[in-house]
Structures are given as C-alpha cells and as structure tokens.
Amino acid sequence: MSKAKPTAWGLALVALIIFPLIVTNPTWTSIGVSTLLFMACATSWNMFSGYSGYISLGSGIFYGCGAYTMALISEHAHMAGGEAQFWLVPLAGLVAMLVAIPVGAVALRVRRHTFVVITIALFFVFQLLAINASFTGGAAGISLPLIPWLFNYFNLPFYYVALGIVIFATVLSALVRRSRFGLQMLAIRDDEDRALGLGVRVSAVKLTGFVMSAFTIGMAGAMYAMFFGQIYPQFVFEPNFDITVALMAFLGGFGTLLGPLLGGLVLEVAQQYFTLTFSNGSLYLILLGAMFLLVILFMPQGIVVAVSKWWNERADKRDTALTTGIASDPATDPATAGMNPS
Amino acid sequence: MNSSALIHALLDGVLTGSVYALMATGLTLIFGVMNIINVAQGILVILGAYLSYSLQVHFGIDPFVGLIITIPTLFVVGVVVERLFMARLKGPERTSMSILVTYAISLIIEGTLNTFYSINDIQINAWYVNRSFLIFGIYLPYIYLFGFILAVALLGALYVMLYRTRFGASVRASLADQVAAALVGINVKRVSTICFGLGIAVTAAGGMVYGATNAFNASTSYDLISRLLTIIVLGGMGSLGGALLAAILMVTLGDVVAVVWSPIWSSPTFFFVLVIVLSLRPQGLFGKQSARVA
Numbered sequence: 001m002s003k004a005k006p007t008a009w010g011l012a013l014v015a016l017i018i019f020p021l022i023v024t025n026p027t028w029t030s031i032g033v034s035t036l037l038f039m040a041c042a043t044s045w046n047m048f049s050g051y052s053g054y055i056s057l058g059s060g061i062f063y064g065c066g067a068y069t070m071a072l073i074s075e076h077a078h079m080a081g082g083e084a085q086f087w088l089v090p091l092a093g094l095v096a097m098l099v100a101i102p103v104g105a106v107a108l109r110v111r112r113h114t115f116v117v118i119t120i121a122l123f124f125v126f127q128l129l130a131i132n133a134s135f136t137g138g139a140a141g142i143s144l145p146l147i148p149w150l151f152n153y154f155n156l157p158f159y160y161v162a163l164g165i166v167i168f169a170t171v172l173s174a175l176v177r178r179s180r181f182g183l184q185m186l187a188i189r190d191d192e193d194r195a196l197g198l199g200v201r202v203s204a205v206k207l208t209g210f211v212m213s214a215f216t217i218g219m220a221g222a223m224y225a226m227f228f229g230q231i232y233p234q235f236v237f238e239p240n241f242d243i244t245v246a247l248m249a250f251l252g253g254f255g256t257l258l259g260p261l262l263g264g265l266v267l268e269v270a271q272q273y274f275t276l277t278f279s280n281g282s283l284y285l286i287l288l289g290a291m292f293l294l295v296i297l298f299m300p301q302g303i304v305v306a307v308s309k310w311w312n313e314r315a316d317k318r319d320t321a322l323t324t325g326i327a328s329d330p331a332t333d334p335a336t337a338g339m340n341p342s
Numbered sequence: 343m344n345s346s347a348l349i350h351a352l353l354d355g356v357l358t359g360s361v362y363a364l365m366a367t368g369l370t371l372i373f374g375v376m377n378i379i380n381v382a383q384g385i386l387v388i389l390g391a392y393l394s395y396s397l398q399v400h401f402g403i404d405p406f407v408g409l410i411i412t413i414p415t416l417f418v419v420g421v422v423v424e425r426l427f428m429a430r431l432k433g434p435e436r437t438s439m440s441i442l443v444t445y446a447i448s449l450i451i452e453g454t455l456n457t458f459y460s461i462n463d464i465q466i467n468a469w470y471v472n473r474s475f476l477i478f479g480i481y482l483p484y485i486y487l488f489g490f491i492l493a494v495a496l497l498g499a500l501y502v503m504l505y506r507t508r509f510g511a512s513v514r515a516s517l518a519d520q521v522a523a524a525l526v527g528i529n530v531k532r533v534s535t536i537c538f539g540l541g542i543a544v545t546a547a548g549g550m551v552y553g554a555t556n557a558f559n560a561s562t563s564y565d566l567i568s569r570l571l572t573i574i575v576l577g578g579m580g581s582l583g584g585a586l587l588a589a590i591l592m593v594t595l596g597d598v599v600a601v602v603w604s605p606i607w608s609s610p611t612f613f614f615v616l617v618i619v620l621s622l623r624p625q626g627l628f629g630k631q632s633a634r635v636a
Contacts, residue, residue, distance in 0.1 A: 055438045106617050110624045113379060113437050114579060117571045118620065124568045125613040132606045239564055243445055250442060254435070285453030292446035296439060297430055 013167075020159050029155035031272045033227060036162035037220040039264035040169045042248035043257075044216035047173040048209040049246070050255035051182060053189030054112055057242040058103065058119030061126045062214040064237040065099045066092035066221025068130065071142040071231050081145035081229075086161055089222045096218020097211050104210035108203065111192070123242060130233035141232035144225060158227050165223070166261070169216045174257055176212075185209055189255070217245075244271075251295050253302030262303055350480050351601040355594025357486040358555065360493040363589035365548035365566075366573040367500065367582055368541035374517040374580030375537045378428055378440040382448035384567025386542055389451055390416055390549025391558055392459060395466050405466055405550050406488070412546040420542030423447060424535050448563065455560040463557035471554050489551035496547055497586065500540070504582070513537060517580060565609070572616050578629025588627060 016036075020029045041059065049055050069092040074085055107118045130136045147154070176182040184205045187195035196202050225231045248267050253259025270291070274284045299306045369383045390412055397408040427447070431439050465471075470484035504510035515523040516533050524530045552558065552566070573592055577584025592612055600608040619627065 053435075053438075055441070057441075106621060109620060113373075113377075114575055114620075114624070114626075116379065116438065116441060117575045117579075118616070120568055121572050121575070121613045121616050125610055125617075128606075128610045128613075132610075243442075247442060250439075282453040282456035285449050285456070287453075289446040289449030289453065292449070293427070293443065296443050296446065297427065300433070300435075300439065 016163055016166075020156055024152070026151065026155055027276075029159055030227075031269065033155055033158045033162050033223075034272065035265060035268040036159065036166050037223055038245070038248060038268040039261050040162070040166045041217050041220050041245050042252070042260035042264040043166070043169040043173050044213045045245045046249040046255065046260040047169070047176055048185075048213035050249055050260070051177065051185040051189060052206055052209055054108070054206060054210075055116050055246060056107075056119045056210070056213075057116055057246060058107070058123040059213075059217050059245050060123050060237055060239065060241040061103060062096035062100060062217040063221035063224070063241055064126060064130060064233075065096045066218030067225035067231050067236040068136060068142075068221075069095040069218070070222035070225040071144050072135070074144055074226075075142055079145055081147035082149070083157065085145075085147075085226050086157070089161065089165075089219050089226075092222030093215040093219040096214040096221070100211040100214035101207070104207045108206050108210065120239075120242070123237070123239065127233060127237035127239075130237050136233065139233060141230060141235075144229045144231075146229065147226075158223065162220075162223060165216060165219055170257070170261065172212075172216075176209075177257060181205065181208070186255075247292055247295075249302075251292075251299075251302060253304030256302065256304045259302050259304045266303070346479055347601045348598065349478050350482075351597035352594060353477065353480065353482065354486065355597045356590055357482075357490040358597075359590035359593035360490050360497070361548055361551045361555075362569070362573060362593050363586045364493045364497055364544050365552075366570050366577070366585040366589050367497065368544040368548075369570055370574040370577065370580055370582060370585040371513075371537055372541040373574065374582075375513060376428065376534050377437050378431075378444070378538075379437060379571075380444045380538075380541065381441055381567060381571075382423075382444040382451065383542075383545060383570055384563035384565075385448040385451045385455075385560065386416065386419075386545040387549040387552055387566055388558055388560055388563045389419075389455065390546040391466065391553030392455060392549075393546065394550040395464060395553060398466065398468070405468060405554060406492070409492075409547055409550060412550065413543050416546040417539040417543035420539035421535055423542070424538035428538060429531070429535075448567075452560045452563065459559070461559050461561070463559050463562075464553075465557045466550065466554040468554065483555075485551065485554045489555065492547055492551065496544065500544070501582075509533075509536075569609075569612060572612055576616050576619055576626055578626030581626070581628040584626060584628030 019032060023029065023032075041063070045056065045059050070085070070088050073079070073088055073091070074081075079085060103122055107115055107122060110118060131139050136142070149157075176185075184195065184200045184202075187198070187200055188202055188205065192202055221236060224236065244267070248263035249260040250263070251259075251267055252261065252263025271288070274287055278284050278287075295302075301309075365383065365387055369380055372378055372380050393412045393415065394405040394408050397403040397411060398405055403411070427443050428440065431443065433439075468485070470488055472483070474481040474483050475487065502510075504513055512523065512528040512533050515526070515528055516530050516537075520530055523533075556562070569592070573588045574585050576592065577586070577588035592615065595615060596608040596612050599611045
C-alpha cells in the first residue's frame with residue numbers, strides 16, 4: 001500500500017490540474033474554485049485542530065480578515081482589477097497570522113472545551129466589529145475593482161491559484177506532521193499534562209500551530225473576496241464557515257492528512273449541488289444536518305479511517321485464510337484489534 | 343444620558359437576566375453532568391417560542407397556560423435526542439463531537455422551522471405585552487415582570503429539586519464525579535437522560551418569554567446561543583450558581599452599555615468582558631480548576 005501512495009497522490013494532482021481543461025462549463029469551474037478553497041481551509045484547520053485536539057470554531061475570523069485585507073488594499077490603492085491582485089493573497093495570509101497572535105493568546109489560555117466556546121465568542125466580536133467599525137464600510141460591504149477578464153477565461157486563474165494554495169497547505173501539513181513540532185502537537189492531543197511533564201512547551205507549541213493555520217485560511221478569504229468582487233461583513237464573517245470547515249475535517253478523518261482534502265471535496269461539491277438543485281434553503285439545511293448526523297454517528301472517525309480499517313480487515317482476513325486456511329474473526333484477531341489505522 | 347434611562351437598563355438587566363439565567367442553567371446542567379456542549383440550546387429556545395406562538399394563534403391558548411403543554415413537549419424532545427444521539431457518543435473526543443452533533447440537530451430544527459413558519463420576524467402578543475406598569479418612574483410592559491416571576495419560580499423549583507431531593511443528590515454526585523457516582527450505585531445513565539430532558543425543558547419557558555419580549559425568527563438563535571455560551575463559560579462551566587450570576591451580570595452590563603454608549607456595542611461588550619475575565623481567571627468566575635481534564 002505504501003508503494004501505491006505516491007502514485008495515487010500524483011494521479012489525484014493530475015486530475016485536479018486537467019479538470020478545468022476538460023470541464024469548461026463556468027458553473028462547474030467556479031464550483032471547482034470554491035471546493036479547492038475549502039479543501040485548503042480544512043487542511044489548514046486540521047493542521048492545528050486535528051493534530052492538537054483543540055477544536056477551533058473561530059477560523060472564520062481569519063477568513064474574514066483575509067477578505068477584508070484584499071478588499072481594503074485594492075480599494076484604497078486604486079488597483080486595477082486583474083492578476084496584480086493575486087500578490088495581495090499571501091499578504092492577506094500574513095495579516096490573518098498577525099490577527100491570530102492575540103486571538104490565540106487569549107483563547108489558548110483555557111483547556112479544550114472552553115477553548116471551543118471562546119473561539120465562537122471571539123468570532124462574533126470580529127463579526128460585530130466588521131459590521132460596526134467605520135473603516136470596513138459597515139454592513140454595506142466593499143466593492144472590489146472589476147476584473148476585465150472574459151467570461152470563459154475568468155475562473156481559470158482563480159482555479160490554478162487555488163490549486164497552488166491547496167498544494168501549499170497539504171505539503172505544509174505533511175511536513176508539520178512529520179516534524180518534532182507536529183509530534184509535540186499530537187502529544188498535547190493525547191495527554192496535555194503528560195506532554196507538559198515531559199518538557200513540551202505546550203503554550204508555545206499551541207500558539208505557533210494556531211497562528212500557522214491562520215495563514216492559509218486568510219489566503220482563502222482573500223481569494224473569495226477577489227473572486228466574487230464584493231464582500232459583506234455577514235458573509236465573510238459567517239458562523240457556518242467555522243463549522244463547515246470543522247465538519248469537512250471530521251467527515252474525511254480528523255487528524256489525518258488526506259481526510260480534510262477528501263472531506264472538503266465531498267462536502268463542498270455536495271453543498272454546491274444542493275444549492276443548485278434545491279432553491280429552497282430550508283430543505284438544504286435539513287439535508288445538510290441529516291448528513292452530518294449520519295456521518296458523525298456511523299463514521300465517527302471519518303471516511304479515511306473507516307475505509308482503511310475496512311480495507312485492512314479485508315486484507316487481513318485474506319492473508320489469514322491463505323496462510324492458515326482458517327478465516328479468523330477480525331474483531332478477536334489481535335493483529336487487527338490493536339491496530340491503529342492512522 | 344439621564345438617570346431614568348440608567349434605571350431602566352438596570353431593571354431590564356435584572357428582569358431579562360433572570361430569563362437568560364433559566365436558559366443558561368439548562369445548558370450548564372447538561373455540560374456539568376454529561377460533558378456535552380449543547381449548541382442546539384439557542385434554536386430550542388426559538389422552538390419553544392414558536393410552539394407558544396402557535397398554541398396561542400391556532401388554539402387561543404394563553405402563552406403562560408400553554409407552558410403546561412410546551413414544557414413537557416420539550417422535555418420529551420430532550421429525552422429522545424439524548425437516547426438517539428447523545429448516548430451513542432463515546433471516546434476521548436466526546437465533548438467535541440457533541441458540539442458537532444448538536445449543531446447538526448440545530449440545523450435540522452432551523453430548516454424545519456423555516457419550512458413551517460416564514461423567515462419573517464414575529465413576536466408573541468398578549469395583553470401583558472402591550473400594557474405597562476409604572477415602577478421607579480419608568481413604564482415597563484407587564485411581560486417583563488411576569489417573565490421574571492416565572493423564571494425565578496422555575497429556577498427555585500430546579501434548585502429545590504437539586505438540593506433537597508434524593509434525585510437532586512444523585513445529579514450533584516454525577517456533576518462532581520461520574521465514576522464515583524456510579525460506584526456508589528447511582529444510575530448515571532438515567533440521571534443523564536433526565537438531566538438532558540430538564541436542560542431542554544427549561545427552553546420552553548425561556549423561549550416563551552424571549553418570544554414575547556423580542557421579535558424573532560429561526561436565525562435569531564445564533565445570537566442567542568453565543569450569548570448563552572458566553573454566560574456559562576463566564577460563570578464557570580458546570581456551575582449552576584455561576585450561570586445565574588453571570589446571566590444577570592452580563593445582561594445588565596449589555597443594557598447599561600446600550601444606554602450609556604450605543605446599542606451597537608451592547609453585544610461586543612458581552613464578549614470583551616468574557617475575554618478579560620478569562621485572561622485573569624481561565625476557569626470562569628465559579629469554575630473548578632480544571633487539572634487533568636482531557
């Protein structure tokens with residue numbers, strides 16, 4: 001299986017690269033752009049929350065800050081709409097990181113459960129600030145410079161920049177996972193007091209992870225602002241964004257590398273499809289809620305873990321049958337029972 | 343700023359704060375006993391408000407009388423949700439998962455409410471909503487007084503049940519230590535189910551008063567749940583007295599800021615206070631020091 005892995009990753013990448021060249025319908029390529037952005041956000045969210053176990057429901061703060069950075073700078077600098085604006089995307093990520101420092105310093109003073117609640121509260125502080133402060137343009141939002149690209153070409157640059165962000169987030173997450181720093185976060189997830197006792201500087205590790213994860217989410221927010229050309233405080237600081245990103249990671253596999261990518265892909269495509277199919281927003285909410293319930297109750301560890309468990313059990317069964325000629329019960333088989341599929 | 347506006351704000355804070363205290367008590371009770379953060383509490387309050395509204399509009403039942411129907415209804419909703427979903431949550435990520443599950447439930451309820459009622463704001467109407475009484479030189483609608491009395495009565499009943507009955511003793515034992523409670527023969531599972539039911543049942547009363555004092559629709563629940571969560575964190579999660587005090591403190595503070603400064607800053611103040619208090623006292627006002635809590 002480990003030999004097949006790089007090939008599978010490569011094939012997935014090629015498929016993502018050629019997708020907009022085959023499917024040229026702008027409706028689908030724009031779904032592609034938002035799906036990629038969500039995949040990047042979920043991966044980045046998972047890089048902190050999935051590894052450290054500290055579930056943040058305030059990622060909308062960074063998304064919103066990224067969107068406002070893009071909108072305010074391109075408006076005040078009187079930029080012409082176009083490629084040049086893409087340079088603001090990493091800048092927006094940096095601004096989101098700067099914002100994440102005080103936010104994290106406050107929110108990370110408490111342990112897990114309370115942390116969740118504080119991130120929600122802080123999120124609403126930012127939303128209210130965006131609506132009420134004078135420099136943000138208030139509830140009327142901000143219009144960005146118009147981008148004079150042709151209808152058929154318009155989505156393409158966004159798609160490839162978004163793909164670049166996904167690759168960046170995935171590589172970063174993989175590097176963190178393999179580093180000493182990543183192991184320290186995992187140690188915090190398993191037992192924070194013991195990690196502290198073993199000499200992990202837990203506060204510094206948590207804050208660093210939190211701030212790092214803000215970068216990609218801020219970039220995604222900037223891309224959103226540029227893509228839609230108009231932002232409103234209640235749409236860029238959107239409570240559903242916080243929870244959607246978390247659910248994507250849970251759906252795919254909390255704390256795994258592939259999970260958030262898969263979760264983002266499945267969920268965002270499904271969401272967009274529901275929105276296109278059902279003009280009725282209420283039915284959409286009910287379906288979304290029901291889907292989450294089913295996933296959490298029946299696949300609590302996510303698609304990746306559930307599938308790999310099933311795969312391993314099947315392979316194990318076959319191996320045992322081949323070597324001993326007796327099919328063993330996988331539940332009582334010590335080889336599978338004690339196996340950790342991550 | 344004049345003094346009568348300030349008195350108005352203080353009065354409103356204490357009267358409305360008691361209703362928030364009732365809703366927050368349900369939330370903190372559920373967290374304390376079961377380690378579950380019920381994000382659906384906000385939408386359940388709105389559900390309670392809609393139930394009272396419907397009983398009044400379609401059957402002509404006064405909202406206060408209607409509580410005889412809505413409180414048991416929501417208690418049953420709570421018990422069913424607990425049996426169906428909460429009891430299945432296990433493992434180290436249980437609390438985090440509970441947030442996602444209750445959020446999914448709240449999405450379903452929100453969608454259902456939007457289907458049956460329109461998304462336009464409505465408000466429960468009755469004679470005590472329209473007529474006012476004079477107190478300290480200020481006219482206040484009767485509903486504020488009646489809501490306060492209702493909230494105090496229900497909170498009182500809840501406290502008597504928790505601190506003066508055998509069942510209450512087993513609830514408090516489960517709040518303190520689940521494993522130890524189970525070891526001395528308390529049926530923690532049954533206690534959990536009933537607590538979840540009770541925690542949800544109070545939203546019927548809270549929702550009725552909320553719906554009579556505010557215009558609401560299903561999406562109002564977002565503001566409500568963020569306030570309720572702030573209150574229980576500030577009071578110290580799992581602390582019943584903390585929730586009561588924090589509710590009255592926060593609502594009063596929000597009202598005073600609205601009068602002294604501007605209504606726009608009333609909600610942010612709520613959250614700023616939370617941030618400041620937690621920087622000084624991470625476990626909240628009355629929270630236990632959470633050592634070795636995974």
